[in-house]
Amino acid sequence: MKTLQVTAVIVMCGAVANAAVAGEPSAPAGQKEVPADLIRFHGHECPGITIGYRMALEAMKAFPADAKLVAIAENRTCGVDALQWVTGCTAGKANLVFRDYGKQAYTVYSAETKKGVRIVFDGQRVPAEIRKDKAEFIKWLLTSDASAFLTVKPVEVNEPAVEKTRESVPCSVCKEAVNLTYLREIDGAKMCIPCAEKRPAVAK
Amino acid sequence: MKTLQVTAVIVMCGAVANAAVAGEPSAPAGQKEVPADLIRFHGHECPGITIGYRMALEAMKAFPADAKLVAIAENRTCGVDALQWVTGCTAGKANLVFRDYGKQAYTVYSAETKKGVRIVFDGQRVPAEIRKDKAEFIKWLLTSDASAFLTVKPVEVNEPAVEKTRESVPCSVCKEAVNLTYLREIDGAKMCIPCAEKRPAVAK
Numbered sequence A, B: 001m002k003t004l005q006v007t008a009v010i011v012m013c014g015a016v017a018n019a020a021v022a023g024e025p026s027a028p029a030g031q032k033e034v035p036a037d038l039i040r041f042h043g044h045e046c047p048g049i050t051i052g053y054r055m056a057l058e059a060m061k062a063f064p065a066d067a068k069l070v071a072i073a074e075n076r077t078c079g080v081d082a083l084q085w086v087t088g089c090t091a092g093k094a095n096l097v098f099r100d101y102g103k104q105a106y107t108v109y110s111a112e113t114k115k116g117v118r119i120v121f122d123g124q125r126v127p128a129e130i131r132k133d134k135a136e137f138i139k140w141l142l143t144s145d146a147s148a149f150l151t152v153k154p155v156e157v158n159e160p161a162v163e164k165t166r167e168s169v170p171c172s173v174c175k176e177a178v179n180l181t182y183l184r185e186i187d188g189a190k191m192c193i194p195c196a197e198k199r200p201a202v203a204k
Helices: A037-043 A045-058 A081-088 A134-143 B036-042 B047-060 B079-087 B134-143
Strands: A001-004 A068-073 A096-098 A105-110 A117-119 A150-158 A169-172 A177-179 A185-187 A187-190 B001-006 B068-075 B097-098 B105-110 B115-121 B148-159 B168-170 B177-179 B184-185 B189-191
Touching: A037 A081, A045 A105, A045 A117, A045 A134, A045 A150, A068 A081, A081 A096, A081 A105, A105 A150, A105 B134, A134 B177, A150 B134, B036 B047, B036 B079, B047 B079, B047 B105, B047 B115, B047 B134, B068 B079, B079 B097, B079 B105, B115 B168
Parallel strands: A001 A150, A068 A096, B001 B148, B068 B097
Antiparallel strands: A068 A105, A105 A117, A117 A150, A169 A177, A185 A187, B068 B105, B105 B115, B115 B148, B168 B177, B184 B189
């Protein structure tokens, strides 16, 4: 059992945490294709979404159906969309934490017990001839036993949760509303981050 | 016309950029409810997903159906899931850029022309009595003209794209595969970021 440290998990919508409920959206085990809804969400079918789908399904086996989950993604590749779709840990609910290390690893854990699993995809174990053909690769990923290419390890996550307020006030410079958590004060003037840093990024 | 600066837009899946195609998933204009598929993906219905849905629909009006899009989210709230679902700019395809300023603003632009729109939700213009009731608030958001609560401005985005390699090698410490773009070298040993920084976060 290893311990992960997560900087912040922020849930902003409403008073009740909106961590995912395991099993929503529905992702029946043993399915031999990536669900059409997931492919539509992602935009295309590919080995990456298939890998992420198998990883996320494998992670879900560690939790009861009503578990509130948090996910940590160690990459920003196609598989993350499967992770979102299967676990319900989405960028919008902020129960999806990005730690982009360029590694094919996802951790999913319970927001309540802090216990979960880290799943690693080991591409080295995929036969070289399989990888040459995209359709064959997808078929192999869907029909092989998960243990043929995934490693699952139990983890416990140290999670100092940070709650943000929902209240916003206008930035004194650009006048746009900014969440109080993000407000900066410079020489007594309260402003948003882009105005405080005079970033060219700001479209005022 | 304002100019935004985006640090990096990274597309990793395949040789062809996987920027979204406008209009996928389907999101018919004038729809008076948030699509059930989107609510299922997000996990619940709320004003936040409704605001994001209207913002994303409004953004899509600026593009032809086959436009390849990139989105910039200035928050990490519920609306981001609608932004992903409607525009096809998803965390997994990395054509969704996070700039979490705590502001209710999304920018969507063409990966080809770099032109697009920045949409801002102005909560101050929502009648106070409407905000008290969640169901009423959602109904108001769906039935009001977008101009009643959204501001749309054309922008041009300065986007120095960075392409990452797809090749991975094993980290010399934890032996897990790491994308070459992320590899660090310390005293001649090549390793992944967590191993290089000896982060407690690493579950080896």
